[in-house]
Amino acid sequence: MTRQELIQQIFEKKTFLCVGLDTDIKKIPEHLLKEEDPIFAFNKAIIDATAPYCIAYKPNLAFYESMGVKGWISFEKTITYLNENYPKHFIIADAKRGDIGNTSAMYARTFFKEMNIDSLTVAPYMGEDSVTPFLQYEGKWVILLALTSNKGSHDFQLTADSEGERLFEKVLRKSQEWGNADNMMYVVGATQGKMFEDIRKIAPDHFLLVPGVGAQGGSLEDVCQYGMTKDCGLIVNSSRAIIYADKTEKFAEVAGEEAKKVAEQMKEILENAQK
Numbered sequence: 001m002t003r004q005e006l007i008q009q010i011f012e013k014k015t016f017l018c019v020g021l022d023t024d025i026k027k028i029p030e031h032l033l034k035e036e037d038p039i040f041a042f043n044k045a046i047i048d049a050t051a052p053y054c055i056a057y058k059p060n061l062a063f064y065e066s067m068g069v070k071g072w073i074s075f076e077k078t079i080t081y082l083n084e085n086y087p088k089h090f091i092i093a094d095a096k097r098g099d100i101g102n103t104s105a106m107y108a109r110t111f112f113k114e115m116n117i118d119s120l121t122v123a124p125y126m127g128e129d130s131v132t133p134f135l136q137y138e139g140k141w142v143i144l145l146a147l148t149s150n151k152g153s154h155d156f157q158l159t160a161d162s163e164g165e166r167l168f169e170k171v172l173r174k175s176q177e178w179g180n181a182d183n184m185m186y187v188v189g190a191t192q193g194k195m196f197e198d199i200r201k202i203a204p205d206h207f208l209l210v211p212g213v214g215a216q217g218g219s220l221e222d223v224c225q226y227g228m229t230k231d232c233g234l235i236v237n238s239s240r241a242i243i244y245a246d247k248t249e250k251f252a253e254v255a256g257e258e259a260k261k262v263a264e265q266m267k268e269i270l271e272n273a274q275k
Contacts, residue, residue, distance in 0.1 A: 001090055001118050002139060003182045006207070009055045009088055010232045014267040018056035018092065019259060020211070020239025021046065021078065022063050027244055029251050039067070039074035042251075044081055046243050049256030053263035056090035057082060058209075058237050079115050090235070091118045092143065092209065098123035098130045105133040112137040119143050121187060121209075124171050128178055135179050142184050146171055147199065149189020149212035172202040181205040188227070190218020190236070196226035205229065211237045213262075220262070224269050232270065238262060 010016050021043050025033075028042045035041040047057065059078060064071035082091055097107040097120060104122075111117045112134075119141035122134055134142045147157055147168040157168045165173075175184065181203075188199055190212030199208065208227055212218035213236050220236060227234055242262070246254035 001141075003207075005088075006055070006090055007231050009090070011270070013052075013055055013263075014270055015053055015055060015263040016232050016234050016236055016266055016270075017054040017259060017262050018058050018090075018209070018235045018237040019046065019050050019054045019242055020094070020237050021057055021059040021243065022239040023059070023074075023243070024063055025067065029247050029249065031249055037070075037074055037077065039064070039071065040077045040081075042243075043074070043078045045252035046255050047078075047082065047086065049252040050242065050259040051086050051089065053256070053259040054089070056092060056235055056237075058092040058094050058239075060239075061093060061095040076115065079117060083116055092235075093117045093120045096121045096123050096145065097134075098126055100126065101129040101133055104130050108134045108137060112140045119185070121145065124175060128174075131175065132178050135183055140183070142179060143209050144171065144175055144184060144186050146186040147188045147192055147195060149191040149218065153189065169198070169202060172199065176203070181207070185209055185235070187211065190220070190223050193219065193222045194226055196223065200227060200229075205231075205233070207233050207235060209235050209237065211239075213238050213241075220265060220269075224273075228269070228273060236262075236266070 023039050023042055025039060028038060032038045032041050059075060064075035082089060093111050111120045120134060121143045122131055124131060124144050131142060158166050160166045185207040186203060188208045188210055190210050210223050213220050223236060242255050242258045245258045
């Protein structure tokens with residue numbers, strides 16, 4: 001998916017919601033456990049219910065890898081279902097890969113060629129040669145970790161060097177030598193609030209993937225106030241608050257209702273921003 005196609009989807013659907021498919025076998029409704037593939041059955045129902053209200057899906061690989069081969073099969077079936085039935089939705093594999101160059105090249109082949117996923121989260125700590133292999137695929141995106149929403153982000157990401165440049169700022173500046181706003185995004189946690197202003201000073205045009213709205217307590221209003229651009233520039237993810245909103249046989253219906261609530265907020269924000 002190109003940048004322009006992504007922008008078009010956002011403004012046509014008037015939403016920039018991403019639904020996180022953090023599917024835990026211990027949290028899905030019990031009646032699904034009798035299914036041949038409970039994880040895929042859950043994902044399929046959630047996708048069908050929420051697709052009108054979002055522009056992206058973000059399965060987190062940890063939830064699938066924790067189940068071994070069966071989890072990988074569920075993950076692959078989920079990606080195939082999305083590609084075949086919802087091809088206009090942006091697919092993010094939240095895997096946080098990043099290793100020496102030849103290893104990163106294999107990760108890139110896995111997700112971009114073999115599985116046909118639009119984008120992959122990548123850890124920047126090992127530098128240029130660990131990131132650039134992911135940038136060799138036309139129409140695919142690297143989503144680089146910049147300023148995350150977890151408590152431990154303060155341990156390193158906000159640490160400044162002798163010239164006062166914080167680590168996340170160094171990541172933003174340096175990485176723009178490797179990629180651009182057409183193939184690279186950044187992860188910025190919703191709990192960072194006004195820090196989005198600092199992000200936008202360095203990366204004014206890049207899309208930001210924003211986790212942390214909902215269960216983690218991030219404010220959609222703050223994210224949009226400080227981080228939105230003329231092209232929207234935001235993909236805001238919500239996982240638990242949507243997919244686990246109900247544990248009964250109506251789980252998908254309720255998930256759809258929760259996604260619709262967020263989408264309605266986003267529609268109003270987009271319309272106000274265009275006035």
